[in-house]
Amino acid sequence: MAGFTRRRLGGALVLALLVAGLSSAPAWAEKVLRIANQGEPETLDPHKTSTTVEANVLHNLFEGLVVQDPKGNVAPGVAESWTASEDGVTYTFKLRADAKWSNGDPVTAGDFVFSLRRIQDPKTKSQYAEVLYPIKNAEEVNTGKAEVSALGVKAIDAKTLEITLKAPTPYFLQLLTHQTTLPVNEKVVTALGDDWVKPGKMVSNGAYMLDDVKPSAYIKAVKNPHYWDASKVAIDTVIFDPSEDRAAVLKRYRAGEFDIVYNDLPNDQLAWLKENMPKELHIAPYAGVYYYTFNTTRPPLNDLRVRQALAMAINREVLVDKITLAGELPAYGFVPDGTANYSSQKVSWAKLSQAEKEAEAAKLMKEAGYTPDKPLKLQLAYNTSENHKKIAVAIAAMWKKLGVDVDLVNTELKVHYANLRQGDFQVGRAGWIADYNDAQNFLFLSETKTKQQNYSKFSNPEYDKLMNQASVTGDTQKRAALMQQTETILLKELPVLPIYFYVHKDLVSTKVKGWEDNTFNRVYVKNLSLTD
Numbered sequence: 001m002a003g004f005t006r007r008r009l010g011g012a013l014v015l016a017l018l019v020a021g022l023s024s025a026p027a028w029a030e031k032v033l034r035i036a037n038q039g040e041p042e043t044l045d046p047h048k049t050s051t052t053v054e055a056n057v058l059h060n061l062f063e064g065l066v067v068q069d070p071k072g073n074v075a076p077g078v079a080e081s082w083t084a085s086e087d088g089v090t091y092t093f094k095l096r097a098d099a100k101w102s103n104g105d106p107v108t109a110g111d112f113v114f115s116l117r118r119i120q121d122p123k124t125k126s127q128y129a130e131v132l133y134p135i136k137n138a139e140e141v142n143t144g145k146a147e148v149s150a151l152g153v154k155a156i157d158a159k160t161l162e163i164t165l166k167a168p169t170p171y172f173l174q175l176l177t178h179q180t181t182l183p184v185n186e187k188v189v190t191a192l193g194d195d196w197v198k199p200g201k202m203v204s205n206g207a208y209m210l211d212d213v214k215p216s217a218y219i220k221a222v223k224n225p226h227y228w229d230a231s232k233v234a235i236d237t238v239i240f241d242p243s244e245d246r247a248a249v250l251k252r253y254r255a256g257e258f259d260i261v262y263n264d265l266p267n268d269q270l271a272w273l274k275e276n277m278p279k280e281l282h283i284a285p286y287a288g289v290y291y292y293t294f295n296t297t298r299p300p301l302n303d304l305r306v307r308q309a310l311a312m313a314i315n316r317e318v319l320v321d322k323i324t325l326a327g328e329l330p331a332y333g334f335v336p337d338g339t340a341n342y343s344s345q346k347v348s349w350a351k352l353s354q355a356e357k358e359a360e361a362a363k364l365m366k367e368a369g370y371t372p373d374k375p376l377k378l379q380l381a382y383n384t385s386e387n388h389k390k391i392a393v394a395i396a397a398m399w400k401k402l403g404v405d406v407d408l409v410n411t412e413l414k415v416h417y418a419n420l421r422q423g424d425f426q427v428g429r430a431g432w433i434a435d436y437n438d439a440q441n442f443l444f445l446s447e448t449k450t451k452q453q454n455y456s457k458f459s460n461p462e463y464d465k466l467m468n469q470a471s472v473t474g475d476t477q478k479r480a481a482l483m484q485q486t487e488t489i490l491l492k493e494l495p496v497l498p499i500y501f502y503v504h505k506d507l508v509s510t511k512v513k514g515w516e517d518n519t520f521n522r523v524y525v526k527n528l529s530l531t532d
Contacts, residue, residue: 031530032237033512036249036261039383039413040216040242044197046182047119050127050417050452052433052521055179056262057219057240060525061204062182063227065093065112065161066173070527072518074173078107078183078205078228079161088168088474095159100226101185102202102209109155114186116163117141117148127421127452128180130444131435134169134471139449167472170341174436177522207233207526216242227526234529244384244412253507259530261507263521267325267387270505279510283326284517286502288433289334289442292380292395293455295426296495300376305368307494309361310427311347313398315354320500323390331498334490335442335483341476342439345487347494358401365402372403381409382429383416391499392429420455430455433502434520439483443467446490458495 039053046058059067065082069075079093099107119126120141133139136152152164165172175181185203189196196202202210207229208221219240223233241258243249246266253261265273265281273281294301294310301307316330332350335342349357370376380396382388389410396406411419420428432453434441444450447467448459463486470482490496504521514528 030236031234032239033235033260033525033528033530034239034258035241036253036258037219037240037242038244038246038249038262038264038385040244041219042414042417044202044210044213044219045194046179046184047115047124047126047128049179050421051413052263053242053413055522057221058179058182059206059522060208060221060238061202061206061210062179062184063099063206064176064178064181064183065095066176067524068177068518068520068522070514070516070518070523072520072522074177078112082173088170089165091163091165091172092156093161093163095161096228097159098228099205100228101205102224102226103185103188104226105185105187105203106158107183107205108158109161110158111183111186112161113153113155115183116153116181117151118184118189119180120151121148126180128178130447130450130452131175131178131180131441133449134165134167134172134175136164136166138166143449168474169471170476171436171438171440174438178435207524208238211237218242229526233526235525238525246386250507258507259509259512260515263504263506264385264387265505265507267323267390270325273507277507280507282506282508282515282517283503284521285338285519286433286504286521287336287339287437287519288431288502289331289336290328290391290431290499290502291331291334292497292499293420293428293430294495294497295423295428295456297423297457300368300370300378301426303368304493305364306370306376307497309364309368309402310399310404311494311497312349312357312361312364313402314395314497314499315398316499317354319391319394323394324387324500326503326505328500328503331500333487334496334498335439335487336434336501339434339439339442340437342480342483344439345484345491347491361402365404370403375403375405377405377407379407379409379426380429381411381416381419381425381427383413384410388429421452423455423457425455427497428455430496431502437519439480439487440467440470443483443486443490446495456495458490458493460489460493463489 037056041054063077065079066074067077078099080096082093084091118124120138122144129142137146137150140146141148141151154162188203199210199212207227209224211222212220221238223236294307296302320328332346333344335344337344380392382392392408419425445453446458448464466482466486470479473479508515511531
């Protein structure tokens with residue numbers, strides 16, 4: 001990585017320093033932050049993104065109307081202020097006069113109109129289009145029932161944007177911190193098509209701009225001189241490394257090759273890290289769920305008895321106590337405890353002893369026609385990670401007791417999630433990190449209309465009806481009750497198999513200043529600095 005560091009020194013100045021006998025690195029050396037991002041992005045188009053690996057990069061290249069502050073709260077971004085109508089349906093955003101794209105052009109309200117329309121345009125095939133359905137006519141546009149011009153977004157003038165919702169949405173501002181809502185430059189996207197995301201062609205509006213990409217090696221971003229707050233951005237260059245081998249990444253961090261290891265560490269090294277690197281190890285609650293998804297479109301996983309048996313046979317307490325080791329909580333529901341304005345639901349059998357669960361699971365498998373003498377053969381797919389592998393191996397052993405023979409299938413991150421979206425799997429590892437603090441952000445994953453993230457292809461009319469009712473219910477208690485009914489349906493039908501609720505596990509060098517843990521584990525590099 002040393003090749004990314006440049007020195008901006010004239011010959012006479014160098015000579016003067018040598019004469020003065022200064023041996024330490026000059027204070028004006030370029031500040032380079034090296035991040036182990038632990039995955040290769042499928043795309044750098046914010047409107048086609050689907051993973052946190054991509055979000056980690058995109059939030060530094062682009063800036064939305066609002067951002068999250070270091071504590072995870074909503075804060076001004078391109079919009080310096082906003083107001084909401086009394087009925088909570090219309091939001092008006094005032095954009096910064098000095099907000100600019102990396103080519104020097106002003107960022108306008110029209111850029112956001114173009115971008116929000118682009119997300120909902122069916123031609124874009126946005127993986128998160130459904131999450132913005134609270135905007136008026138968004139669902140109708142995305143499903144081809146209305147023209148993109150019908151979307152409830154309007155540029156009042158160059159620096160004033162109006163967004164109209166179909167109903168009051170308490171989490172709307174939090175929703176706008178998601179990477180899908182980031183703006184793109186209309187001129188560049190229109191002129192270059194898919195090539196606009198390439199280095200030398202991308203125009204962005206964040207604190208950093210794309211400089212270079214080497215697949216399987218790195219993504220390099222450099223400080224954007226046109227960013228409205230560029231004078232306060234302390235780090236010149238950011239290198240995102242996509243390596244997925246957690247053990248190798250840890251060794252490289254200890255060798256000084258990384259400043260930050262983002263959001264995953266080898267579980268078997270956590271005890272050593274806690275003892276030997278306590279100031280650098282950050283473990284904190286993370287608003288997310290680790291789960292397996294079942295392909296319910298074909299046998300044998302279209303059989304509820306099989307899905308329930310597989311869910312009951314997993315000893316979650318053993319997994320978190322013996323394998324994950326970071327204080328994760330066993331998940332018997334899909335929405336984490338502590339989610340705002342919501343009481344999470346649990347499977348009906350959550351309080352049974354493990355022996356009772358396994359006995360019931362064996363009974364269900366026998367009813368479905370499977371026994372140790374007549375085993376069920378399953379493929380279990382997971383993306384590259386020692387931790388995912390260890391969990392999969394342990395679960396395969398638990399399922400073996402039911403007469404289930406498991407074939408483990410490992411692929412790199414972007415291939416794995418592409419397979420999940422295409423339905424090319426039987427059982428697949430997945431994880432979901434909240435985009436905003438609301439139960440809807442977990443439960444929408446299993447709605448019929450959620451095409452991209454509904455990997456199980458679960459479809460239940462009553463579930464969809466309840467979620468639709470919740471989406472237009474302003475009373476928080478009534479809204480929560482509707483979503484609790486949907487979670488109960490989800491936990492009865494089990495198209496997804498919740499395993500545990502996350503904590504995030506990061507390593508942050510003591511040279512990095514400004515890092516704060518938050519439940520979304522979202523850290524903007526513009527808020528960080530580096531000491532020598």
